[in-house]
Amino acid sequence: MLVTGTDVRDALVRLIRVGSLISILGAVHVLTLLLDWVSLLYDNVMAEGVQGYDLPSSFVFSLIAAGLAGASGVLASVSASIKVLRFAVPAFALSGAALAILSPLYSVLYLLPSLQVEFRTEVGAIAALFTGVAMAGGGAISTMIGLVALRPESRPSTYQPYQPMEVEAVQGVAISSPAVSPEEEMFEELLREESEETSSIAARPASAEVQPRLTPPPQIPQAQQPSQRMECVICGDVIQPGSARNCAGCGAPMHRECVETWRDIGGKCPTCGTQLS
Numbered sequence: 354m355l356v357t358g359t360d361v362r363d364a365l366v367r368l369i370r371v372g373s374l375i376s377i378l379g380a381v382h383v384l385t386l387l388l389d390w391v392s393l394l395y396d397n398v399m400a401e402g403v404q405g406y407d408l409p410s411s412f413v414f415s416l417i418a419a420g421l422a423g424a425s426g427v428l429a430s431v432s433a434s435i436k437v438l439r440f441a442v443p444a445f446a447l448s449g450a451a452l453a454i455l456s457p458l459y460s461v462l463y464l465l466p467s468l469q470v471e472f473r474t475e476v477g478a479i480a481a482l483f484t485g486v487a488m489a490g491g492g493a494i495s496t497m498i499g500l501v502a503l504r505p506e507s508r509p510s511t512y513q514p515y516q517p518m519e520v521e522a523v524q525g526v527a528i529s530s531p532a533v534s535p536e537e538e539m540f541e542e543l544l545r546e547e548s549e550e551t552s553s554i555a556a557r558p559a560s561a562e563v564q565p566r567l568t569p570p571p572q573i574p575q576a577q578q579p580s581q582r583m584e585c586v587i588c589g590d591v592i593q594p595g596s597a598r599n600c601a602g603c604g605a606p607m608h609r610e611c612v613e614t615w616r617d618i619g620g621k622c623p624t625c626g627t628q629l630s
Contacts, residue, residue, distance in 0.1 A: 361435075361615075362588075362614070364498050365438070367498055368429050368442060368495060368498045368499070369429045369430055371429070371446075371491050371494050371495045371498065372425050372426040372427075372428065372442055372446070372495065373426050373429070373430070374491050375422045375425050375426055375446045375449070375488055375491040375492065375495070376422055376423050376425065376426030376427075377426075378422060378484050378487050378488045378491065379418060379419040379420075379421070379422025379426075379453075379484075380419060380422075380423075381480075381484050382415055382418060382419055382422070382456075382481055382484040382485065382488070383415060383416065383419045385405060385415075385477050385478075385480040385481040385484065386404060386405035386411075386412060386481075387404060387405070387406070387477075388404065388405065388475070388476060388477030389402035389403065389404055389475040389476070390403060390404060390408065390411070390457065390460065390461075390474070390475055390477040390478040390481070391403050391461065391465060391472040391473065391474055391475055391478065392472060392473045392475055393470060393471070393472050394471040394472060394473060395471070399473070402475060403472075404477065405456075405457075405477055405478070405481060408460045408464065410459055410460065410464060411456040411459060411460045411481075414452045414453075414455055414456035414459065415452070415453065415456045415481065417449075417452050418449040418451075418452035418453035418456065418485070418488070419449070419453075420449070421445045421446070421448050421449030421452070422445070422449040422450075422453075422488055424445045424449075425441075425442045425443075425445035425446040425449065425492075425495070428441050428442050428445065429442045429495070438499060439499035439500065440499065442495050443492055443496035443499055446488060446491055446492030446495050447489065447492035447493075447496070449488055449492075450485055450486075450488035450489035450491075450492050451485075451489070452485075453484060454482060454485035454486060454489065455485075456481055456485070457478040457479075457481040457482045457485075458482070460478070461474055461478055583597060583606040585606060585607050585608045585611055586600075586606065586607055586622070586623050587607050587608070587611040587612075587615055587623060588611050590608070592606055592607075592608055596608060596609055596610075597609070598612045600622040600624065600625065600627055600629070601627055602622060602625040602626075602627030603622065603624050603625040603627065605622060605623075605625070612629055615629055616629045
């Protein structure tokens with residue numbers, strides 16, 4: 354399946370939205386530290402509530418998780434590298450989600466039981482665990498976008514390098530010609546035909562009855578004027594004046610932005626297969 358420039362732009366928009374959502378979840382996770390995570394019990398009577406920031410290990414885990422979630426959102430919004438977006442954003446999001454989930458579980462399942470105190474889990478720990486799971490879901494979505502929608506397309510190239518042609522000049526000298534357009538080839542052919550006919554007429558003896566017949570040179574078709582409406586071969590949209598790039602191999606028009614995005618994911622010219630530079 355060919356990944357077009359429009360598909361890449363849509364995937365980047367989705368990745369930016371997911372990164373922003375992960376950043377918001379990281380901020381909400383930090384706010385849960387202000388809530389009661391557990392309540393200490395003495396003889397089944399609640400003595401006092403313990404907030405998340407009162408638990409040192411959970412406090413550190415939550416702050417690191419929020420920092421990683423914020424980093425994933427910033428990278429998704431400002432980075433111009435497809436490779437960074439494919440791997441760094443999901444890595445930061447999933448790492449932050451793992452620490453966010455570990456933060457309440459560590460305190461509830463290991464720290465407080467090891468202190469041999471009776472406690473009751475409160476809404477703060479549940480909210481912290483929920484935000485961690487939500488961050489993990491956002492990280493999984495960003496991973497799918499990076500590995501599926503932004504993967505580089507590996508297609509076998511059908512492009513054949515140009516082989517210089519040996520063009521016979523009018524004087525009969527063989528010269529090596531660079532890339533020649535069809536109009537120039539036709540012009541050279543007409544010159545050769547005219548030269549051969551002129552030589553054959555000059556070789557015949559002059560006669561009063563026989564008049565040299567010189568055929569007028571045929572009209573050389575002029576090169577077609579390029580269409581004023583150019584469409585990008587990558588995304589299919591109309592190219593505005595001043596924002597066009599052309600393929601070095603076949604001259605196909607493209608948007609400058611599409612060329613930069615297409616080049617980052619290892620794409621080649623959809624028309625001739627030339628590696629975009």
